[in-house]
Amino acid sequence: MNVREESLKLHYELRGKIETKLRTSVDTSEKLSLAYTPGVAEPCLAIQKDESLSYELTRRWNTVAVVTDGTAILGLGDIGPVAGMPVMEGKCVLFKAFGDVDAVPLCIKSKDVDTIVETVYLLSGSFGGINLEDISAPRCFEIERKLKERCDIPIFHDDQHGTAVIALAGVINALKVVGKKIEDIKLVTSGAGSAGTAIVKMLMKAGLKDVIMTDIDGVVYEGRPANSPALEEMAKVTNREMKKGTLNDVIDGADLFLGVSAPGLLKPDMVRRMAKDPIIFACANPTPEIFPDEAKAAGAAVVCTGRSDFPNQLNNVLCFPGLFRGALDVRASDINDEMKLACAYALADIISPDELCADYILPKAFDPRVKDALAKAAADAARRSGVARI
Numbered sequence: 001m002n003v004r005e006e007s008l009k010l011h012y013e014l015r016g017k018i019e020t021k022l023r024t025s026v027d028t029s030e031k032l033s034l035a036y037t038p039g040v041a042e043p044c045l046a047i048q049k050d051e052s053l054s055y056e057l058t059r060r061w062n063t064v065a066v067v068t069d070g071t072a073i074l075g076l077g078d079i080g081p082v083a084g085m086p087v088m089e090g091k092c093v094l095f096k097a098f099g100d101v102d103a104v105p106l107c108i109k110s111k112d113v114d115t116i117v118e119t120v121y122l123l124s125g126s127f128g129g130i131n132l133e134d135i136s137a138p139r140c141f142e143i144e145r146k147l148k149e150r151c152d153i154p155i156f157h158d159d160q161h162g163t164a165v166i167a168l169a170g171v172i173n174a175l176k177v178v179g180k181k182i183e184d185i186k187l188v189t190s191g192a193g194s195a196g197t198a199i200v201k202m203l204m205k206a207g208l209k210d211v212i213m214t215d216i217d218g219v220v221y222e223g224r225p226a227n228s229p230a231l232e233e234m235a236k237v238t239n240r241e242m243k244k245g246t247l248n249d250v251i252d253g254a255d256l257f258l259g260v261s262a263p264g265l266l267k268p269d270m271v272r273r274m275a276k277d278p279i280i281f282a283c284a285n286p287t288p289e290i291f292p293d294e295a296k297a298a299g300a301a302v303v304c305t306g307r308s309d310f311p312n313q314l315n316n317v318l319c320f321p322g323l324f325r326g327a328l329d330v331r332a333s334d335i336n337d338e339m340k341l342a343c344a345y346a347l348a349d350i351i352s353p354d355e356l357c358a359d360y361i362l363p364k365a366f367d368p369r370v371k372d373a374l375a376k377a378a379a380d381a382a383r384r385s386g387v388a389r390i
Contacts (some may be wrong), residue, residue: 017089018096018103023059048369052389055128055331056242062328063102064129066091069111071136072159075285081107084134091133091158099321099371101328103131113139117146124151128328129335131320132157137194139226154327154335160198162319164258165340166362167199167281168206169347170314171256173361174302178277180255186210186275190247190289191261192220197234199258202344204237207339212254215261231249236336255279259289266290271298280304283314294340306341311359318347318365323376330379330388336383339378 011017025151026032033039043057055061066088068083088105095103106123108116120130130153132144140157145251146153156162175182187208187346192215200211208212212219213234221242222235243250248270255275257266259282266289271278280295282288283306292303292310304312323343327335350363350373382388 005229011086017086018092018105022322024055024369032275043118047365049123054125059102060126061128061331063104063127063129064095064324064328065106065120065123065127066095066103066131066133067106067108067116067135068133069108069135071111071139072134074134078136078244091131093144093325094317095131095321097321098317099325099363099375101321101324109316111139113142113146116143117150120147121150124153127153128331129154129156129324131324132159134159137197138230140194140205141230148334152333154324154332156320156324156335157194157198157321158316160194161202161317161335162323162371163195163283163314164202164215165319165323165344166197166314166316167258167283168341168344169318170281170304170312170344170362171203171279172206172348173351174256174304176356177358177361178276178279178301181207183207183209185255186253187212187256187258188247188251189213190213190257190259190265191284192234193230193260195260195283196258197230198216199260200234200238202340203340206344211252212243213238214250216324218246219250257281257289259283262288263287264289266295268294268298271295273298274299277301281314302361304361308365312361314362318363319343319374322371323378325371326375326378326380327382329375331390332378332382332387332388334387335378336382336385339381339387342377342381343374346373349373 007028024035026035047053047057068081068084068088070084071078073079073084073087085107088107092103092105095101108119110116135143144155144157192213200213220231220235221239221244227235251270252273253275256279262284266282273360278300279302281304282290285306287336288305296305304314306314350369
């Protein structure tokens with residue numbers, strides 16, 4: 001059996017990957033009266049007087065909602081919220097296993113931005129944070145923005161920001177390997193959706209200046225008819241020479257290629273036309289824009305993919321559990337850019353100079369150092385930036 005057949009078999013056997021675990025017993029009338037009526041009235045009244053006590057008297061302090069509308073599930077696309085439930089349960093498993101964060105899947109039967117925002121807002125009092133998952137662009141940008149305006153708990157779209165944090169960490173270490181500085185390199189992307197946009201923004205916050213983005217409609221430039229409002233904003237700060245054409249037309253001299261698009265789009269000839277010691281992030285899954293052996297044969301110095309069977313996997317489990325752990329520990333009201341940048345540098349720093357090499361620029365998913373390093377980085381940055389409440 002292959003992994004998909006084995007997974008289906010496992011899901012039939014388990015009938016769900018998460019369950020509720022009790023933190024107290026109710027095997028006597030006395031214990032029942034403390035956990036429920038009449039005793040439970042007392043914490044209710046305390047919270048009525050001060051809602052912040054919900055973090056002290058309930059599990060809210062450690063609970064995150066994993067929210068989807070089912071429109072961008074893995075590589076499957078718009079399969080609907082109910083069909084996306086196994087992925088959301090899986091995300092909850094990762095939260096608990098890698099961050100000791102309790103998570104609850106919420107699969108919303110609507111594609112309407114305002115309906116989704118209203119639903120999540122109305123439920124937000126039950127959670128310490130919200131993880132948006134597998135929501136298609138450009139709606140995901142508006143949903144996140146509106147929820148951040150209304151909610152006083154962290155709102156985090158992992159497909160954007162988790163990916164961006166790990167990508168920046170990988171770029172930091174890849175540049176160390178080839179001896180280049182981020183402010184001096186040229187980046188060309190394939191893919192300008194939620195992940196591609198967020199990664200570019202994060203790299204630019206870290207000092208990147210020269211960026212050209214491309215998507216299915218070609219090179220992104222200011223005023224391009226195919227631009228969404230989000231892409232038009234990106235066009236104002238990238239491709240300042242207003243180049244046009246396709247990926248093939250703009251790849252010459254690039255130091256870094258970032259692919260978050262589709263299989264096979266980067267050809268060996270393109271890699272050969274890049275700058276000396278090019279860095280390739282080919283992150284389309286399951287088939288990357290170019291396979292590592294092809295890229296290296298064409299001259300690539302460092303190659304990163306989204307796959308676990310090649311070195312340097314860009315895996316979101318390296319970010320979101322530890323980042324949320326730190327945010328929850330200080331009761332952060334937001335996950336802001338300062339926290340994300342701090343996590344990226346902390347993730348990069350896990351790999352010592354002695355360990356760092358072309359095939360080891362990112363920690364493995366099971367590296368025990370990751371959670372604590374990112375939790376501390378996120379918590380410290382939340383305090384410095386004023387969003388920590390304890």
